[in-house]
Amino acid sequence: MAVDLHLHTTASDGTLSPSELVHKAVSLELSALSITDHDSFGGIDEATAVAREHDIELIPGVELSSYYRGQDVHILGYFIDYRDPVLTERLRYLRESRELRARKIVEKLSDRGAEVTWADVEKYAKGEAVGRPHVAQALVDRGVVGNISEAFELYLGRNGPAYVPKYVLDLEDIFDIIHGAGGLASLAHPNHWGADRKVIEKLSDRGLDAVEVWHIDHSEEDTRLYTEIANELGLLLTGGSDCHGARKKHGFVIGTLDIPDEIIEPLRDRAAEIRAEHAAN
Ligand code: AMP
Ligand code: ZN
Numbered sequence: 001m002a003v004d005l006h007l008h009t010t011a012s013d014g015t016l017s018p019s020e021l022v023h024k025a026v027s028l029e030l031s032a033l034s035i036t037d038h039d040s041f042g043g044i045d046e047a048t049a050v051a052r053e054h055d056i057e058l059i060p061g062v063e064l065s066s067y068y069r070g071q072d073v074h075i076l077g078y079f080i081d082y083r084d085p086v087l088t089e090r091l092r093y094l095r096e097s098r099e100l101r102a103r104k105i106v107e108k109l110s111d112r113g114a115e116v117t118w119a120d121v122e123k124y125a126k127g128e129a130v131g132r133p134h135v136a137q138a139l140v141d142r143g144v145v146g147n148i149s150e151a152f153e154l155y156l157g158r159n160g161p162a163y164v165p166k167y168v169l170d171l172e173d174i175f176d177i178i179h180g181a182g183g184l185a186s187l188a189h190p191n192h193w194g195a196d197r198k199v200i201e202k203l204s205d206r207g208l209d210a211v212e213v214w215h216i217d218h219s220e221e222d223t224r225l226y227t228e229i230a231n232e233l234g235l236l237l238t239g240g241s242d243c244h245g246a247r248k249k250h251g252f253v254i255g256t257l258d259i260p261d262e263i264i265e266p267l268r269d270r271a272a273e274i275r276a277e278h279a280a281n
């Protein structure tokens with residue numbers, strides 16, 4: 001059976017609610033899914049309840065951002081105790097920073113004649129973690145741009161006039177926080193920044209446990225290459241579609257990558273080891 005371990009809901013910048021997403025996974029006959037919203041576990045309780053009714057495994061996950069050598073690096077956390085107080089507090093701070101940043105982006109846009117208000121953005125950012133896709137949607141709504149991609153190209157992208165960097169955690173902090181909450185850390189979509197063997201080895205030395213080898217933006221060659229690197233370095237494999245629903249160019253890609261369910265047990269075992277190590281310390 002197939003699994004999908006990288007999915008976003010309305011708790012961050014996805015367009016399906018946690019319940020809708022789980023129902024979708026059930027209809028696709030997946031055996032497990034993980035919800036990995038940006039900086040939030042806001043979707044997990046609702047998803048867990050629905051998953052229980054339908055006999056599908058829901059793995060609590062999260063996607064955290066960092067910068068490494070000038071690149072945007074995303075780390076996925078799995079099998080986490082999502083009620084962990086340290087983690088909860090850190091995520092709360094990240095979400096507060098996201099809101100301040102989004103408000104700054106709105107100001108910059110208005111200064112440049114791209115008329116959009118915080119209220120417009122809030123309409124879409126109903127969940128917990130507000131991000132650039134919500135601002136992009138508001139710009140589309142206002143007719144400032146024709147579509148989401150154009151919003152990033154003209155305003156919100158890294159070199160755009162309304163770009164505001166996001167407050168992020170250090171990578172080592174991220175590994176510690178995830179491990180401290182009993183979870184394991186996987187390197188998300190490594191091809192987005194061309195992560196190579198050398199750099200993945202460095203991350204592995206610092207605490208990385210796994211690599212996301214299946215991803216909607218990975219070619220078969222990428223998947224083969226990253227699987228080889230992970231195997232060489234003794235890292236586990238993860239994979240997911242990174243489905244955001246309607247707001248991303250790929251659309252509703254949940255479940256389309258045929259990721260084998262055999263990857264789950266090694267991940268579960270590793271998380272159990274991490275918890276045992278932390279309990280012993
Ligand atoms: P943020 O966390 O607020 O910096 O926003 C990051 C989100 O914006 C991620 O989900 C990205 O995939 C999405 N994103 C980044 N660039 C683009 C783009 N050119 N078109 C559509 N979505 C994008
Ligand atoms: Zn996202």
Ligand code: FE
Nearest residue numbers: 063074188189
């Ligand atoms: Fe990501």
Ligand code: FE
Nearest residue numbers: 006008063242
């Ligand atoms: Fe993602």
